[in-house]
Amino acid sequence: MKILVVEDEPAMVELLRYNLESEGFDVASAPDGxxxxxAIEEQSxxxxxxxxxxxxxxxxxxxxxxxxDQKFRNLPVIMITARGEESDRVRGLDVGADDYVAKPFSPAELMARIRAVLRRGNPNAGGESLQIADVNMDLVAYKVSRGSRELHLGPTEFKLLRFFMERPGRVLTREQLLDGVWGQNVYVEDRTVDVHIRRLRKVxxxxxxxxxxxxxxxVGYCFEKA
Amino acid sequence: MKILVVEDEPAMVELLRYNLESEGFDVASAPDGxxxxxAIEEQSxxxxxxxxxxxxxxxxxxxxxxxxDQKFRNLPVIMITARGEESDRVRGLDVGADDYVAKPFSPAELMARIRAVLRRGNPNAGGESLQIADVNMDLVAYKVSRGSRELHLGPTEFKLLRFFMERPGRVLTREQLLDGVWGQNVYVEDRTVDVHIRRLRKVxxxxxxxxxxxxxxxVGYCFEKA
DNA sequence: CCTCAGTCAGAAAAAATTTATAAATAACAA
DNA sequence: TTGTTATTTATAAATTTTTTCTGACTGAGG
Structure with missing residues (x-):
């Protein structure tokens, strides 16, 4: 879980970095807009x-x-600022921030807000299994079944199916699939996706x-919701 | 958009009701746990x-x-309370509230927080589907329906219809359509537009x-608004 | 060995474009 | 109005292009 801290005061960056790392987050920082x-583009x-x-x-x-930006529409943002005025808070939230924390803030509260925002963004997290239509994916045991039949999937097929099942009903481009399943700086052909789709379908x-x-x-492929 | 207010002080309920209704929300209330x-079960x-x-x-x-509860896991909750202690705030957020507002609060800020939380819960709201007359286009699932009938469109017909639906009631020249749907440095005959219009109409x-x-x-073609 | 990921290439399918012709409409003269 | 003609659009069919599917092959790694 990587968090980007955008802040120009080095002391504040260090404070945040210390607290975030204590909670187990990876931290990156940027000093200006x-x-x-x-950094957002490159490090996602x-x-x-x-x-x-x-x-x-x-x-x-x-x-x-x-x-x-379609690509970052759902990237959670918490605004931190010295401005505690109510009108500023309203503005911050209305511009699309997920939360707003005024300086000086308590680190414990900020961490709680971060956890709260991340929990929202990932409503599937914590769930131990995914179920769409008659397909069930057990994320703990790493087992997949359709109806009562157990399926044998290779690692890539598994990740691919998981990526689909976390986004049912959404059409995903090959690029999105490559980014999400293979990783962002991996070079493989678009056609590779086709082949794995085929293998997944077959099973x-x-x-x-x-x-x-x-x-x-x-466009791409879509795992049907219903 | 219905909001349930859970609060035992009638004066506070009325204050909230007034503000919420001014923003166009439906309001229900419950005086105790x-x-x-x-109320949550019945009125969802x-x-x-x-x-x-x-x-x-x-x-x-x-x-x-x-x-x-699986069913209500994603129901947004904002906690309101007199307790302003930091430890309470942390607890409120960690127990799964989406936000936390301490009394006394400013109505404008509360409304901003409500909007922020609802916006998050509804990431689809930001123009993920188009609806003109009885035609609906789902831009996430890439599905188009008229009335209750699902339609099958090829990629170009889809893009063409989308272009139209984003500009209902406007007459678009073939040149505009070619630029917008096919792209600006593509050379194809004007007649091609006719053919696609025909196919779109047919479906x-x-x-x-x-x-x-x-x-x-x-001049060209126009997708009727009403 | 065995499994699996990735690549490739030809087949198959789907869709796009062009072409040719028919139909519709407007403009205009009688 | 009524024909006549010119222009524009509709339509089907033919052709070309694009995209996806599929089986097979290679090589990595347990």
Whole structure:
């Protein structure tokens, strides 16, 4: 779980880094708005702690941009700032921040808010199994079954199916699948996805079961919800 | 959008009701924990404003129960309470509340927090589907339906319809359509647009439905608003 | 060995574009 | 109005292109 701290005061960065690392998070930091934007693109953190008053591009502006960008729309953002005025708080939240913490803040409360925001973003976390239609994936035992039939999946097929089942009903592009299943800086061909889709289908539909994976031509694939 | 207010002081309920209704929410209320639980089951609100100190079953306990219940795991909860101590705030958030507001609070800030929490819960709200007349386009699942009938569109028809539905009631020239749907440096004949319009019409009006695409002679086509 | 990931290449399927022709509409003159 | 003509759009069929499917092959690693 990586958290990007966007803050220009080194002392504050260190305070946050210390607390976050104690909670087991990876921490990256950026001292100003421009670097923040680059860091978000490059490191794809799981959450951003964003100071309002930072050089170059303001926190508010960054937040607005993230919310407009399809790719980062759901990236959790907590705004941190010295401005405690109510109107500022309202503005911070309305611009799309997930939460708002005023300086000076208590580290324990900030950590609680971080946990709360992350818990929301990942409502599946904590769940030990996924169930879509008649397909069940046991994330603890790493076993998958369709109906009463146990399925044997290779590691990649497993991750692929999991990625699908965490996003049922969504059409996912090959690029999204490669990023999510293979990892972001892995170079493999687009066609590789096709092949694994085929293998997954083969196992999933061994009996005459209906195909739950829908091909959306020129876009990608979708695991059907119902 | 229905919000359940769980609060035992009538004056506070009225204050909240007034503010919420001004923002266009439906409001239900429950004076204690037991009634709250029933109200959640029966009315299935979209969000709960939960006072910590209420009779019978405490707010904390209700929150805990909701978080354990598969059915209500994702129901947004904002805790409201007189207790402003940091340890209480941490506890409120860690028990699974989506946000925490201490009394006395400013109505404007509470409303901003409500909007923020609802926005999160509904990441689909931000233009993930288009609806014009009885035609619905789901941009996440890539599914199009007219009335209750599902339609099958090829990639180009899909993009074309999307382009139209994003600009209902506007007459679009073939050139505009080619730029918008095909891309700006693609050379294809004008007639190609006609062909795709025809295919789109065919699918859209398979039943005896009225044609929503109006031909504007010597200009182009228009997707009718109503 | 055995399993599995990745690549490739040809087959198959689906969809896009062009072409040719028919139909519709507008413009205009009688 | 009524024909006539020119222009524009509709439609089906043919062709081409794009995209996906599929089986087979290779090599890595247990």
């Amino acid at each position: 421009e670097e923040a934007i680059m 953190p799981d959450m951003v702690l964003l100071d309002w008053m930072i050089p170059k591009v303001s926190g508010i502006e960054i937040c607005r941009r993230l919310r407009r 999933l539909n061994e009996n005459g079961d209906v195909d739950l994976i829908r091909t959306v031509r020129a | 037991e009634e709250a639980i029933m 609100p979209d969000m709960v404003l939960l006072d910590w100190m209420i009779p019978k079953v405490s707010g904390i306990e209700i929150c805990r129960r909701l978080r354990r 859209l009006n398979e039943n005896g439905d009225v044609d929503l695409i109006r031909t504007v002679r010597a």
